[in-house]
Amino acid sequence: MKFLIEPYIRKRTEDLLFLQLNKEAISVKNYEMPTEGLFVPLLTTELAENIKTKDENKVITANAIVRGIIYLLGIDPQFKHKDEYVKFLYAVNPEIEDYINFEAIKFADQGKMIESIIFLKALVLLNNKNVYYLFNYSLNLIQYAEDSLKAKPKVQVVFRKEAKVFLEMILDIDESFSLAYYHLGFLYLYNKEFNKAKLFWEKYRSYEEDTDLAMEVSHLILEIEDNALYERGYEAILGGRAEEGLPLLLELEERSTNWWNLLFFIGLGYRQLGQYTDAISYFNKVMEIEENQLDTLSELGLCYGATGNYGKAVECFEMALNIGGENNEILCNLAMVYMEVADYTKAKKCLEHSLAINPQDEITQACNKQLKMLMENSR
Structure with missing residues:
Protein backbone atom coordinates (compact mmCIF):
# COMPACT_ATOMS: atom_id res chain seq x y z
CA MET A 1 0.00 0.00 0.00
CA LEU A 171 -16.59 3.75 -1.63
CA ASP A 172 -14.92 0.88 -3.48
CA ILE A 173 -15.71 -1.26 -0.43
CA ASP A 174 -19.09 0.21 0.51
CA GLU A 175 -20.69 2.60 -1.97
CA SER A 176 -23.42 3.47 0.54
CA PHE A 177 -20.97 5.00 3.07
CA SER A 178 -22.57 8.43 2.79
CA LEU A 179 -20.09 10.51 4.80
CA ALA A 180 -17.34 9.64 2.31
CA TYR A 181 -19.35 11.46 -0.38
CA TYR A 182 -19.85 14.42 1.95
CA HIS A 183 -16.14 14.92 2.63
CA LEU A 184 -15.08 14.16 -0.95
CA GLY A 185 -17.32 17.01 -2.03
CA PHE A 186 -15.27 19.43 0.06
CA LEU A 187 -11.97 18.03 -1.19
CA TYR A 188 -13.05 18.57 -4.78
CA LEU A 189 -14.30 22.04 -3.87
CA TYR A 190 -10.83 22.90 -2.50
CA ASN A 191 -9.44 21.90 -5.91
CA LYS A 192 -12.06 24.08 -7.64
CA GLU A 193 -13.53 21.00 -9.32
CA PHE A 194 -17.06 22.25 -8.88
CA ASN A 195 -18.94 19.66 -10.89
CA LYS A 196 -17.28 16.79 -9.04
CA ALA A 197 -18.05 18.48 -5.73
CA LYS A 198 -21.67 18.87 -6.79
CA LEU A 199 -21.82 15.24 -7.95
CA PHE A 200 -20.53 13.87 -4.64
CA TRP A 201 -22.80 16.11 -2.58
CA GLU A 202 -25.81 15.06 -4.62
CA LYS A 203 -24.80 11.46 -4.03
CA TYR A 204 -24.58 12.13 -0.28
CA ARG A 205 -28.02 13.72 -0.37
CA SER A 206 -29.45 10.65 -2.12
CA TYR A 207 -28.46 8.55 0.91
CA GLU A 208 -29.20 11.10 3.65
CA GLU A 209 -32.25 13.19 2.82
CA ASP A 210 -33.43 14.32 6.25
CA THR A 211 -30.28 15.31 8.14
CA ASP A 212 -28.76 18.65 9.04
CA LEU A 213 -25.82 17.81 6.79
CA ALA A 214 -28.21 17.16 3.90
CA MET A 215 -29.62 20.67 4.37
CA GLU A 216 -26.08 22.08 4.45
CA VAL A 217 -25.21 20.19 1.28
CA SER A 218 -28.30 21.54 -0.49
CA HIS A 219 -27.18 25.10 0.30
CA LEU A 220 -23.64 24.33 -0.86
CA ILE A 221 -24.88 22.94 -4.16
CA LEU A 222 -26.81 26.15 -4.79
CA GLU A 223 -23.75 28.25 -3.92
CA ILE A 224 -21.49 26.50 -6.43
CA GLU A 225 -24.06 26.11 -9.21
CA ASP A 226 -22.69 29.04 -11.24
CA ASN A 227 -19.11 27.85 -10.82
CA ALA A 228 -20.13 24.35 -11.89
CA LEU A 229 -21.90 25.74 -14.96
CA TYR A 230 -18.86 27.87 -15.81
CA GLU A 231 -16.60 24.83 -15.43
CA ARG A 232 -18.72 22.76 -17.83
CA GLY A 233 -18.82 25.62 -20.30
CA TYR A 234 -15.12 26.44 -20.43
CA GLU A 235 -14.11 22.77 -20.44
CA ALA A 236 -16.33 22.23 -23.48
CA ILE A 237 -14.76 25.20 -25.26
CA LEU A 238 -11.22 24.11 -24.37
CA GLY A 239 -12.20 20.71 -25.78
CA GLY A 240 -13.19 22.38 -29.08
CA ARG A 241 -16.94 21.98 -28.44
CA ALA A 242 -18.03 25.61 -28.69
CA GLU A 243 -21.60 24.71 -29.71
CA GLU A 244 -21.96 22.90 -26.39
CA GLY A 245 -20.06 25.35 -24.19
CA LEU A 246 -21.29 28.73 -25.43
CA PRO A 247 -24.96 28.39 -24.38
CA LEU A 248 -23.85 27.48 -20.85
CA LEU A 249 -21.58 30.51 -20.58
CA LEU A 250 -24.07 32.89 -22.17
CA GLU A 251 -26.63 31.83 -19.58
CA LEU A 252 -24.13 32.81 -16.88
CA GLU A 253 -23.37 36.17 -18.48
CA GLU A 254 -26.83 37.40 -17.54
CA ARG A 255 -25.82 37.14 -13.87
CA SER A 256 -22.08 37.89 -14.12
CA THR A 257 -21.45 40.75 -16.53
CA ASN A 258 -18.10 41.73 -14.94
CA TRP A 259 -16.58 38.25 -14.71
CA TRP A 260 -13.71 38.65 -17.14
CA ASN A 261 -12.76 34.96 -17.25
CA LEU A 262 -16.31 34.17 -18.33
CA LEU A 263 -16.24 36.87 -21.02
CA PHE A 264 -12.90 35.55 -22.26
CA PHE A 265 -14.21 32.02 -22.81
CA ILE A 266 -17.34 33.35 -24.51
CA GLY A 267 -15.04 35.23 -26.87
CA LEU A 268 -12.95 32.11 -27.39
CA GLY A 269 -16.07 30.11 -28.20
CA TYR A 270 -17.16 32.64 -30.80
CA ARG A 271 -13.67 32.62 -32.35
CA GLN A 272 -13.81 28.83 -32.62
CA LEU A 273 -17.11 29.17 -34.50
CA GLY A 274 -15.60 31.77 -36.83
CA GLN A 275 -17.88 34.52 -35.49
CA TYR A 276 -15.05 37.01 -35.22
CA THR A 277 -17.10 40.18 -34.74
CA ASP A 278 -18.76 38.70 -31.64
CA ALA A 279 -15.43 37.33 -30.44
CA ILE A 280 -13.75 40.74 -30.77
CA SER A 281 -16.62 42.36 -28.88
CA TYR A 282 -16.19 40.00 -25.92
CA PHE A 283 -12.41 40.22 -25.90
CA ASN A 284 -12.69 44.02 -25.82
CA LYS A 285 -15.01 43.69 -22.81
CA VAL A 286 -12.28 41.68 -21.10
CA MET A 287 -9.72 44.40 -21.84
CA GLU A 288 -12.01 47.01 -20.28
CA ILE A 289 -11.99 45.00 -17.04
CA GLU A 290 -8.46 43.54 -17.14
CA GLU A 291 -6.22 45.94 -19.00
CA ASN A 292 -3.14 44.26 -20.48
CA GLN A 293 -4.60 40.74 -20.18
CA LEU A 294 -2.04 38.81 -22.23
CA ASP A 295 -4.13 35.89 -23.53
CA THR A 296 -6.90 38.27 -24.55
CA LEU A 297 -4.49 40.43 -26.55
CA SER A 298 -3.28 37.32 -28.38
CA GLU A 299 -6.86 36.26 -29.12
CA LEU A 300 -7.69 39.73 -30.41
CA GLY A 301 -4.66 39.54 -32.67
CA LEU A 302 -5.89 36.23 -34.10
CA CYS A 303 -9.39 37.61 -34.66
CA TYR A 304 -8.16 40.77 -36.38
CA GLY A 305 -5.81 38.69 -38.52
CA ALA A 306 -8.65 36.36 -39.54
CA THR A 307 -10.80 39.34 -40.61
CA GLY A 308 -8.01 40.97 -42.61
CA ASN A 309 -7.42 43.84 -40.19
CA TYR A 310 -3.68 43.21 -40.18
CA GLY A 311 -2.72 46.56 -38.69
CA LYS A 312 -4.81 45.90 -35.57
CA ALA A 313 -3.48 42.34 -35.43
CA VAL A 314 0.12 43.58 -35.42
CA GLU A 315 -0.76 46.14 -32.76
CA CYS A 316 -2.25 43.46 -30.48
CA PHE A 317 0.61 40.98 -30.89
CA GLU A 318 3.27 43.66 -30.34
CA MET A 319 1.45 44.86 -27.22
CA ALA A 320 1.35 41.27 -25.97
CA LEU A 321 5.11 40.94 -26.51
CA ASN A 322 5.74 44.19 -24.65
CA ILE A 323 3.68 42.98 -21.70
CA GLY A 324 4.68 39.32 -21.52
CA GLY A 325 8.11 39.31 -23.09
CA GLU A 326 9.19 37.31 -26.11
CA ASN A 327 7.08 34.21 -26.55
CA ASN A 328 7.27 31.56 -29.29
CA GLU A 329 3.55 31.43 -29.97
CA ILE A 330 3.04 35.19 -30.13
CA LEU A 331 6.15 35.71 -32.26
CA CYS A 332 4.92 33.08 -34.71
CA ASN A 333 1.47 34.64 -34.89
CA LEU A 334 3.02 38.04 -35.53
CA ALA A 335 5.28 36.53 -38.20
CA MET A 336 2.26 35.01 -39.94
CA VAL A 337 0.54 38.41 -40.05
CA TYR A 338 3.65 39.92 -41.61
CA MET A 339 3.66 37.09 -44.15
CA GLU A 340 0.06 37.93 -45.05
CA VAL A 341 1.10 41.49 -45.92
CA ALA A 342 4.29 40.26 -47.62
CA ASP A 343 6.59 41.98 -45.12
CA TYR A 344 9.02 39.08 -45.14
CA THR A 345 11.84 41.01 -43.49
CA LYS A 346 9.82 41.59 -40.31
CA ALA A 347 8.44 38.05 -40.45
CA LYS A 348 11.98 36.67 -40.63
CA LYS A 349 13.05 38.81 -37.67
CA CYS A 350 10.16 37.48 -35.55
CA LEU A 351 10.97 33.87 -36.39
CA GLU A 352 14.68 34.37 -35.67
CA HIS A 353 13.74 35.65 -32.21
CA SER A 354 11.45 32.68 -31.71
CA LEU A 355 14.15 30.19 -32.73
CA ALA A 356 16.58 31.92 -30.38
CA ILE A 357 14.16 31.22 -27.53
CA ASN A 358 13.57 27.59 -28.52
CA PRO A 359 15.30 26.17 -31.61
CA GLN A 360 13.21 22.99 -31.30
CA ASP A 361 9.82 24.71 -31.38
CA GLU A 362 7.88 22.86 -34.09
CA ILE A 363 5.46 25.70 -34.81
CA THR A 364 8.34 28.12 -35.38
CA GLN A 365 10.08 25.61 -37.64
CA ALA A 366 6.90 25.16 -39.69
CA CYS A 367 6.44 28.95 -39.99
CA ASN A 368 10.07 29.35 -40.99
CA LYS A 369 9.66 26.73 -43.70
CA GLN A 370 6.57 28.53 -45.01
CA LEU A 371 8.41 31.87 -44.99
CA LYS A 372 11.29 30.45 -47.04
CA MET A 373 8.84 29.15 -49.63
CA LEU A 374 7.10 32.52 -49.86
CA MET A 375 10.41 34.35 -50.21
CA GLU A 376 11.56 32.00 -52.98
CA ASN A 377 8.26 32.39 -54.85
CA SER A 378 8.47 36.18 -54.62
CA ARG A 379 11.81 36.39 -56.43
Whole structure:
Protein backbone atom coordinates (compact mmCIF):
# COMPACT_ATOMS: atom_id res chain seq x y z
CA MET A 1 0.00 0.00 0.00
CA LYS A 2 1.33 3.40 -1.01
CA PHE A 3 1.08 6.41 1.30
CA LEU A 4 1.62 9.89 -0.12
CA ILE A 5 2.41 11.55 3.21
CA GLU A 6 5.37 9.32 4.11
CA PRO A 7 8.09 11.81 3.11
CA TYR A 8 6.54 14.36 5.47
CA ILE A 9 6.44 12.17 8.56
CA ARG A 10 9.63 10.15 8.04
CA LYS A 11 11.57 12.45 10.38
CA ARG A 12 9.38 11.15 13.21
CA THR A 13 11.68 8.13 13.41
CA GLU A 14 13.68 10.48 15.65
CA ASP A 15 11.04 9.78 18.30
CA LEU A 16 12.18 6.14 18.46
CA LEU A 17 15.06 4.27 20.01
CA PHE A 18 15.94 0.76 18.79
CA LEU A 19 17.09 -2.10 21.00
CA GLN A 20 18.17 -5.63 20.15
CA LEU A 21 16.26 -8.11 22.34
CA ASN A 22 17.48 -11.64 22.81
CA LYS A 23 15.10 -14.56 22.55
CA GLU A 24 14.50 -14.79 26.30
CA ALA A 25 13.94 -11.08 26.91
CA ILE A 26 10.16 -11.05 26.44
CA SER A 27 7.67 -13.86 26.96
CA VAL A 28 4.47 -13.58 24.92
CA LYS A 29 1.86 -16.30 24.62
CA ASN A 30 1.49 -17.71 21.08
CA TYR A 31 4.62 -15.93 19.91
CA GLU A 32 8.12 -17.28 19.43
CA MET A 33 10.83 -14.71 18.97
CA PRO A 34 13.38 -15.43 16.22
CA THR A 35 16.47 -17.32 17.38
CA GLU A 36 18.67 -14.30 16.73
CA GLY A 37 16.34 -12.10 18.79
CA LEU A 38 14.50 -9.06 17.49
CA PHE A 39 15.43 -5.46 16.77
CA VAL A 40 12.56 -3.49 18.36
CA PRO A 41 11.56 0.20 18.47
CA LEU A 42 10.60 2.04 21.65
CA LEU A 43 9.21 5.54 22.02
CA THR A 44 11.98 7.57 23.64
CA THR A 45 9.56 9.57 25.81
CA GLU A 46 7.97 6.40 27.17
CA LEU A 47 11.34 4.73 27.75
CA ALA A 48 12.63 7.79 29.63
CA GLU A 49 9.50 7.84 31.81
CA ASN A 50 9.79 4.11 32.54
CA ILE A 51 13.43 4.49 33.55
CA LYS A 52 12.40 7.18 36.05
CA THR A 53 9.37 5.44 37.51
CA LYS A 54 9.76 1.66 37.17
CA ASP A 55 12.00 -1.09 38.43
CA GLU A 56 14.88 -2.00 36.17
CA ASN A 57 13.31 -5.30 35.10
CA LYS A 58 10.04 -3.54 34.11
CA VAL A 59 11.46 -0.74 31.99
CA ILE A 60 11.01 -2.63 28.71
CA THR A 61 7.55 -4.20 28.51
CA ALA A 62 5.60 -5.93 25.78
CA ASN A 63 3.16 -3.02 25.73
CA ALA A 64 5.97 -0.51 25.30
CA ILE A 65 7.28 -2.54 22.37
CA VAL A 66 3.76 -2.68 20.91
CA ARG A 67 3.45 1.12 20.95
CA GLY A 68 6.90 1.51 19.44
CA ILE A 69 6.08 -0.96 16.67
CA ILE A 70 2.78 0.75 15.89
CA TYR A 71 4.54 4.10 15.69
CA LEU A 72 7.29 2.72 13.46
CA LEU A 73 4.89 0.97 11.07
CA GLY A 74 2.91 4.20 10.82
CA ILE A 75 6.05 6.04 9.78
CA ASP A 76 7.76 3.38 7.68
CA PRO A 77 5.51 0.50 6.56
CA GLN A 78 8.36 -1.05 4.58
CA PHE A 79 10.66 -1.49 7.57
CA LYS A 80 12.62 -4.73 7.20
CA HIS A 81 11.12 -6.47 10.26
CA LYS A 82 7.55 -5.53 9.38
CA ASP A 83 6.20 -9.09 9.05
CA GLU A 84 7.72 -10.14 12.37
CA TYR A 85 6.37 -7.00 14.03
CA VAL A 86 2.85 -7.73 12.77
CA LYS A 87 2.99 -11.26 14.19
CA PHE A 88 4.16 -9.84 17.51
CA LEU A 89 1.33 -7.28 17.63
CA TYR A 90 -1.46 -9.81 17.11
CA ALA A 91 0.15 -12.25 19.56
CA VAL A 92 0.35 -9.64 22.32
CA ASN A 93 -3.21 -8.44 21.66
CA PRO A 94 -5.59 -10.25 19.28
CA GLU A 95 -7.73 -7.07 19.41
CA ILE A 96 -4.76 -4.92 18.43
CA GLU A 97 -6.73 -3.08 15.74
CA ASP A 98 -9.32 -1.81 18.21
CA TYR A 99 -6.49 -0.83 20.57
CA ILE A 100 -4.72 1.20 17.86
CA ASN A 101 -7.96 2.92 16.87
CA PHE A 102 -8.68 3.79 20.51
CA GLU A 103 -5.19 5.19 21.07
CA ALA A 104 -5.42 7.23 17.86
CA ILE A 105 -8.69 8.78 19.03
CA LYS A 106 -7.06 9.63 22.38
CA PHE A 107 -4.17 11.33 20.60
CA ALA A 108 -6.62 13.37 18.51
CA ASP A 109 -8.59 14.39 21.61
CA GLN A 110 -5.32 15.61 23.14
CA GLY A 111 -4.54 17.67 20.02
CA LYS A 112 -1.68 15.36 19.02
CA MET A 113 -2.80 15.04 15.43
CA ILE A 114 0.44 13.76 13.90
CA GLU A 115 0.66 10.98 16.49
CA SER A 116 -2.98 10.13 15.76
CA ILE A 117 -2.31 10.07 12.02
CA ILE A 118 0.73 7.83 12.51
CA PHE A 119 -1.26 5.33 14.58
CA LEU A 120 -4.15 5.32 12.09
CA LYS A 121 -1.73 4.92 9.20
CA ALA A 122 -0.38 1.81 10.92
CA LEU A 123 -3.94 0.64 11.46
CA VAL A 124 -4.95 0.87 7.79
CA LEU A 125 -1.69 -0.88 6.93
CA LEU A 126 -2.85 -3.80 9.10
CA ASN A 127 -6.43 -3.69 7.84
CA ASN A 128 -7.37 -1.72 4.73
CA LYS A 129 -10.84 -3.26 4.45
CA ASN A 130 -12.41 -1.70 7.53
CA VAL A 131 -14.23 1.39 6.28
CA TYR A 132 -14.32 3.00 9.73
CA TYR A 133 -10.54 2.80 10.07
CA LEU A 134 -10.14 4.27 6.58
CA PHE A 135 -12.63 7.01 7.42
CA ASN A 136 -10.93 7.96 10.68
CA TYR A 137 -7.58 8.14 8.90
CA SER A 138 -9.06 10.36 6.17
CA LEU A 139 -10.75 12.71 8.63
CA ASN A 140 -7.57 13.18 10.65
CA LEU A 141 -5.64 13.99 7.48
CA ILE A 142 -8.26 16.59 6.51
CA GLN A 143 -8.31 18.13 9.97
CA TYR A 144 -4.52 18.32 10.18
CA ALA A 145 -4.30 19.83 6.68
CA GLU A 146 -6.86 22.48 7.62
CA ASP A 147 -5.57 23.31 11.10
CA SER A 148 -1.80 22.97 10.81
CA LEU A 149 -0.70 23.19 7.17
CA LYS A 150 -2.11 26.52 5.93
CA ALA A 151 1.41 27.96 5.89
CA LYS A 152 2.62 24.96 3.85
CA PRO A 153 0.22 24.80 0.89
CA LYS A 154 2.21 22.18 -1.06
CA VAL A 155 2.24 19.82 1.92
CA GLN A 156 -1.41 20.61 2.58
CA VAL A 157 -2.25 19.45 -0.95
CA VAL A 158 -0.52 16.10 -0.32
CA PHE A 159 -2.42 15.45 2.92
CA ARG A 160 -5.72 16.29 1.26
CA LYS A 161 -4.88 14.10 -1.71
CA GLU A 162 -4.13 11.19 0.62
CA ALA A 163 -7.49 11.75 2.34
CA LYS A 164 -9.22 11.69 -1.05
CA VAL A 165 -7.54 8.41 -1.98
CA PHE A 166 -8.73 6.71 1.20
CA LEU A 167 -12.25 8.14 1.03
CA GLU A 168 -12.54 6.79 -2.50
CA MET A 169 -11.20 3.46 -1.22
CA ILE A 170 -14.11 3.40 1.23
CA LEU A 171 -16.59 3.75 -1.63
CA ASP A 172 -14.92 0.88 -3.48
CA ILE A 173 -15.71 -1.26 -0.43
CA ASP A 174 -19.09 0.21 0.51
CA GLU A 175 -20.69 2.60 -1.97
CA SER A 176 -23.42 3.47 0.54
CA PHE A 177 -20.97 5.00 3.07
CA SER A 178 -22.57 8.43 2.79
CA LEU A 179 -20.09 10.51 4.80
CA ALA A 180 -17.34 9.64 2.31
CA TYR A 181 -19.35 11.46 -0.38
CA TYR A 182 -19.85 14.42 1.95
CA HIS A 183 -16.14 14.92 2.63
CA LEU A 184 -15.08 14.16 -0.95
CA GLY A 185 -17.32 17.01 -2.03
CA PHE A 186 -15.27 19.43 0.06
CA LEU A 187 -11.97 18.03 -1.19
CA TYR A 188 -13.05 18.57 -4.78
CA LEU A 189 -14.30 22.04 -3.87
CA TYR A 190 -10.83 22.90 -2.50
CA ASN A 191 -9.44 21.90 -5.91
CA LYS A 192 -12.06 24.08 -7.64
CA GLU A 193 -13.53 21.00 -9.32
CA PHE A 194 -17.06 22.25 -8.88
CA ASN A 195 -18.94 19.66 -10.89
CA LYS A 196 -17.28 16.79 -9.04
CA ALA A 197 -18.05 18.48 -5.73
CA LYS A 198 -21.67 18.87 -6.79
CA LEU A 199 -21.82 15.24 -7.95
CA PHE A 200 -20.53 13.87 -4.64
CA TRP A 201 -22.80 16.11 -2.58
CA GLU A 202 -25.81 15.06 -4.62
CA LYS A 203 -24.80 11.46 -4.03
CA TYR A 204 -24.58 12.13 -0.28
CA ARG A 205 -28.02 13.72 -0.37
CA SER A 206 -29.45 10.65 -2.12
CA TYR A 207 -28.46 8.55 0.91
CA GLU A 208 -29.20 11.10 3.65
CA GLU A 209 -32.25 13.19 2.82
CA ASP A 210 -33.43 14.32 6.25
CA THR A 211 -30.28 15.31 8.14
CA ASP A 212 -28.76 18.65 9.04
CA LEU A 213 -25.82 17.81 6.79
CA ALA A 214 -28.21 17.16 3.90
CA MET A 215 -29.62 20.67 4.37
CA GLU A 216 -26.08 22.08 4.45
CA VAL A 217 -25.21 20.19 1.28
CA SER A 218 -28.30 21.54 -0.49
CA HIS A 219 -27.18 25.10 0.30
CA LEU A 220 -23.64 24.33 -0.86
CA ILE A 221 -24.88 22.94 -4.16
CA LEU A 222 -26.81 26.15 -4.79
CA GLU A 223 -23.75 28.25 -3.92
CA ILE A 224 -21.49 26.50 -6.43
CA GLU A 225 -24.06 26.11 -9.21
CA ASP A 226 -22.69 29.04 -11.24
CA ASN A 227 -19.11 27.85 -10.82
CA ALA A 228 -20.13 24.35 -11.89
CA LEU A 229 -21.90 25.74 -14.96
CA TYR A 230 -18.86 27.87 -15.81
CA GLU A 231 -16.60 24.83 -15.43
CA ARG A 232 -18.72 22.76 -17.83
CA GLY A 233 -18.82 25.62 -20.30
CA TYR A 234 -15.12 26.44 -20.43
CA GLU A 235 -14.11 22.77 -20.44
CA ALA A 236 -16.33 22.23 -23.48
CA ILE A 237 -14.76 25.20 -25.26
CA LEU A 238 -11.22 24.11 -24.37
CA GLY A 239 -12.20 20.71 -25.78
CA GLY A 240 -13.19 22.38 -29.08
CA ARG A 241 -16.94 21.98 -28.44
CA ALA A 242 -18.03 25.61 -28.69
CA GLU A 243 -21.60 24.71 -29.71
CA GLU A 244 -21.96 22.90 -26.39
CA GLY A 245 -20.06 25.35 -24.19
CA LEU A 246 -21.29 28.73 -25.43
CA PRO A 247 -24.96 28.39 -24.38
CA LEU A 248 -23.85 27.48 -20.85
CA LEU A 249 -21.58 30.51 -20.58
CA LEU A 250 -24.07 32.89 -22.17
CA GLU A 251 -26.63 31.83 -19.58
CA LEU A 252 -24.13 32.81 -16.88
CA GLU A 253 -23.37 36.17 -18.48
CA GLU A 254 -26.83 37.40 -17.54
CA ARG A 255 -25.82 37.14 -13.87
CA SER A 256 -22.08 37.89 -14.12
CA THR A 257 -21.45 40.75 -16.53
CA ASN A 258 -18.10 41.73 -14.94
CA TRP A 259 -16.58 38.25 -14.71
CA TRP A 260 -13.71 38.65 -17.14
CA ASN A 261 -12.76 34.96 -17.25
CA LEU A 262 -16.31 34.17 -18.33
CA LEU A 263 -16.24 36.87 -21.02
CA PHE A 264 -12.90 35.55 -22.26
CA PHE A 265 -14.21 32.02 -22.81
CA ILE A 266 -17.34 33.35 -24.51
CA GLY A 267 -15.04 35.23 -26.87
CA LEU A 268 -12.95 32.11 -27.39
CA GLY A 269 -16.07 30.11 -28.20
CA TYR A 270 -17.16 32.64 -30.80
CA ARG A 271 -13.67 32.62 -32.35
CA GLN A 272 -13.81 28.83 -32.62
CA LEU A 273 -17.11 29.17 -34.50
CA GLY A 274 -15.60 31.77 -36.83
CA GLN A 275 -17.88 34.52 -35.49
CA TYR A 276 -15.05 37.01 -35.22
CA THR A 277 -17.10 40.18 -34.74
CA ASP A 278 -18.76 38.70 -31.64
CA ALA A 279 -15.43 37.33 -30.44
CA ILE A 280 -13.75 40.74 -30.77
CA SER A 281 -16.62 42.36 -28.88
CA TYR A 282 -16.19 40.00 -25.92
CA PHE A 283 -12.41 40.22 -25.90
CA ASN A 284 -12.69 44.02 -25.82
CA LYS A 285 -15.01 43.69 -22.81
CA VAL A 286 -12.28 41.68 -21.10
CA MET A 287 -9.72 44.40 -21.84
CA GLU A 288 -12.01 47.01 -20.28
CA ILE A 289 -11.99 45.00 -17.04
CA GLU A 290 -8.46 43.54 -17.14
CA GLU A 291 -6.22 45.94 -19.00
CA ASN A 292 -3.14 44.26 -20.48
CA GLN A 293 -4.60 40.74 -20.18
CA LEU A 294 -2.04 38.81 -22.23
CA ASP A 295 -4.13 35.89 -23.53
CA THR A 296 -6.90 38.27 -24.55
CA LEU A 297 -4.49 40.43 -26.55
CA SER A 298 -3.28 37.32 -28.38
CA GLU A 299 -6.86 36.26 -29.12
CA LEU A 300 -7.69 39.73 -30.41
CA GLY A 301 -4.66 39.54 -32.67
CA LEU A 302 -5.89 36.23 -34.10
CA CYS A 303 -9.39 37.61 -34.66
CA TYR A 304 -8.16 40.77 -36.38
CA GLY A 305 -5.81 38.69 -38.52
CA ALA A 306 -8.65 36.36 -39.54
CA THR A 307 -10.80 39.34 -40.61
CA GLY A 308 -8.01 40.97 -42.61
CA ASN A 309 -7.42 43.84 -40.19
CA TYR A 310 -3.68 43.21 -40.18
CA GLY A 311 -2.72 46.56 -38.69
CA LYS A 312 -4.81 45.90 -35.57
CA ALA A 313 -3.48 42.34 -35.43
CA VAL A 314 0.12 43.58 -35.42
CA GLU A 315 -0.76 46.14 -32.76
CA CYS A 316 -2.25 43.46 -30.48
CA PHE A 317 0.61 40.98 -30.89
CA GLU A 318 3.27 43.66 -30.34
CA MET A 319 1.45 44.86 -27.22
CA ALA A 320 1.35 41.27 -25.97
CA LEU A 321 5.11 40.94 -26.51
CA ASN A 322 5.74 44.19 -24.65
CA ILE A 323 3.68 42.98 -21.70
CA GLY A 324 4.68 39.32 -21.52
CA GLY A 325 8.11 39.31 -23.09
CA GLU A 326 9.19 37.31 -26.11
CA ASN A 327 7.08 34.21 -26.55
CA ASN A 328 7.27 31.56 -29.29
CA GLU A 329 3.55 31.43 -29.97
CA ILE A 330 3.04 35.19 -30.13
CA LEU A 331 6.15 35.71 -32.26
CA CYS A 332 4.92 33.08 -34.71
CA ASN A 333 1.47 34.64 -34.89
CA LEU A 334 3.02 38.04 -35.53
CA ALA A 335 5.28 36.53 -38.20
CA MET A 336 2.26 35.01 -39.94
CA VAL A 337 0.54 38.41 -40.05
CA TYR A 338 3.65 39.92 -41.61
CA MET A 339 3.66 37.09 -44.15
CA GLU A 340 0.06 37.93 -45.05
CA VAL A 341 1.10 41.49 -45.92
CA ALA A 342 4.29 40.26 -47.62
CA ASP A 343 6.59 41.98 -45.12
CA TYR A 344 9.02 39.08 -45.14
CA THR A 345 11.84 41.01 -43.49
CA LYS A 346 9.82 41.59 -40.31
CA ALA A 347 8.44 38.05 -40.45
CA LYS A 348 11.98 36.67 -40.63
CA LYS A 349 13.05 38.81 -37.67
CA CYS A 350 10.16 37.48 -35.55
CA LEU A 351 10.97 33.87 -36.39
CA GLU A 352 14.68 34.37 -35.67
CA HIS A 353 13.74 35.65 -32.21
CA SER A 354 11.45 32.68 -31.71
CA LEU A 355 14.15 30.19 -32.73
CA ALA A 356 16.58 31.92 -30.38
CA ILE A 357 14.16 31.22 -27.53
CA ASN A 358 13.57 27.59 -28.52
CA PRO A 359 15.30 26.17 -31.61
CA GLN A 360 13.21 22.99 -31.30
CA ASP A 361 9.82 24.71 -31.38
CA GLU A 362 7.88 22.86 -34.09
CA ILE A 363 5.46 25.70 -34.81
CA THR A 364 8.34 28.12 -35.38
CA GLN A 365 10.08 25.61 -37.64
CA ALA A 366 6.90 25.16 -39.69
CA CYS A 367 6.44 28.95 -39.99
CA ASN A 368 10.07 29.35 -40.99
CA LYS A 369 9.66 26.73 -43.70
CA GLN A 370 6.57 28.53 -45.01
CA LEU A 371 8.41 31.87 -44.99
CA LYS A 372 11.29 30.45 -47.04
CA MET A 373 8.84 29.15 -49.63
CA LEU A 374 7.10 32.52 -49.86
CA MET A 375 10.41 34.35 -50.21
CA GLU A 376 11.56 32.00 -52.98
CA ASN A 377 8.26 32.39 -54.85
CA SER A 378 8.47 36.18 -54.62
CA ARG A 379 11.81 36.39 -56.43
